[in-house]
Amino acid sequence: MMHPKPAIPLFHHSIIPLILTIILTSGCDRLPGKPTLEERWKPGMEIMDFSQLYAQNCSACHGADGRLGAARPLNDPLYLALANPLTLRAAITRGVPGTSAPSFGQQSGGNLTEKQIDVLVEGILSRWGKPEDFKNVVFPPYSLQNAILRGTTPVDQQRGAVAYRTYCAQCHGADGNGGTKGGSVIDPAYLALVSDQALRSAVIVGRPDLGMPDWRAYVPGQPMSPQEISDVVAWLASHRQAGALAQGKQSKERR
Numbered sequence: 528m529m530h531p532k533p534a535i536p537l538f539h540h541s542i543i544p545l546i547l548t549i550i551l552t553s554g555c556d557r558l559p560g561k562p563t564l565e566e567r568w569k570p571g572m573e574i575m576d577f578s579q580l581y582a583q584n585c586s587a588c589h590g591a592d593g594r595l596g597a598a599r600p601l602n603d604p605l606y607l608a609l610a611n612p613l614t615l616r617a618a619i620t621r622g623v624p625g626t627s628a629p630s631f632g633q634q635s636g637g638n639l640t641e642k643q644i645d646v647l648v649e650g651i652l653s654r655w656g657k658p659e660d661f662k663n664v665v666f667p668p669y670s671l672q673n674a675i676l677r678g679t680t681p682v683d684q685q686r687g688a689v690a691y692r693t694y695c696a697q698c699h700g701a702d703g704n705g706g707t708k709g710g711s712v713i714d715p716a717y718l719a720l721v722s723d724q725a726l727r728s729a730v731i732v733g734r735p736d737l738g739m740p741d742w743r744a745y746v747p748g749q750p751m752s753p754q755e756i757s758d759v760v761a762w763l764a765s766h767r768q769a770g771a772l773a774q775g776k777q778s779k780e781r782r
């Protein structure tokens with residue numbers, strides 16, 4: 528690197544020794560504008576700082592502070608109490624096939640190391656999780672698979688339509704095409720881009736950042752049962768167009 532030529536003639540003679548002393552004793556590392564050690568560019572694999580990893584890899588879709596992005600908020604204690612660390616890890620590592628959620632694990636073609644994914648999972652949970660707030664809450668199963676393992680019967684769209692009218696229609700409209708408080712939830716263009724799990728997560732924990740309550744609060748005093756949750760997701764998914772349906776099934780089976 529070239530040293531800039533000090534513009535000595537412009538200065539009064541008495542400060543020349545001072546300038547020389549500064550330049551000679553500080554060396555190249557102190558040239559103005561030179562990044563400090565922490566600011567220097569690092570190859571991606573060396574970054575272990577949560578904020579940096581999150582900003583570079585997640586904030587574009589999940590929002591700068593984990594809220595109000597195009598994809599669901601991660602800065603959502605209720606969601607973090609529902610989804611366990613293994614679920615978060617799997618979603619980050621493998622992404623969600625058939626949707627825009629990218630895979631970050633190196634075995635899935637991404638470029639985050641296992642340790643970096645650990646930093647993300649731990650950082651998300653420790654910064655944004657509040658498990659103590661939900662100690663006494665009985666959550667519905669996160670996935671359809673777990674719901675079936677815990678004894679719900681196979682999904683039924685007809686029952687789902689009934690559940691929709693009971694719990695959702697007041698906001699999303701009688702037929703799902705949108706109402707005064709919520710947009711359409713049966714738009715094929717929307718459904719083509721989201722997995723059944725994303726619909727299920729939304730039904731369970733809502734969208735606190737956008738004003739959608741959670742499974743306990745749609746009808747006061749009447750939380751949705753695990754069966755109703757599974758059925759209403761099946762009803763939503765039944766509005767997917769034939770081509771997109773295969774993708775929905777695939778991402779459902781993944782978990």
Ligand code: HEC
Binds near residue numbers: 696726734
């Ligand atoms: C009190 C009003 C309200 C109720 C009740 C409600 N929602 Fe919502 N919902 C919203 C709002 C507000 C949003 C965010 C804005 C939008 O997308 O319309 C939303 C968003 C959604 C989304 C998109 C979520 C995302 O992350 O993209 C889905 C899917 C959804 N709701 C389904 C349902 C279903 C199914 C039910 C019933 C089980 C339901 N909602 C009940 C208000 C409500």
Ligand code: HEC
Binds near residue numbers: 585587588599723728
């Ligand atoms: C290009 C946009 C995009 C980026 C970047 C992105 N995501 Fe996502 N993510 C999504 C979408 C879209 C979904 C929902 C996919 C679906 O299931 O339909 C999602 C889903 C998830 C889920 C699962 C949500 C659920 O329903 O349980 C987690 C956890 C998650 N992302 C974490 C992350 C983290 C952490 C990062 C950064 C390492 C990240 N995502 C980067 C778009 C993105």
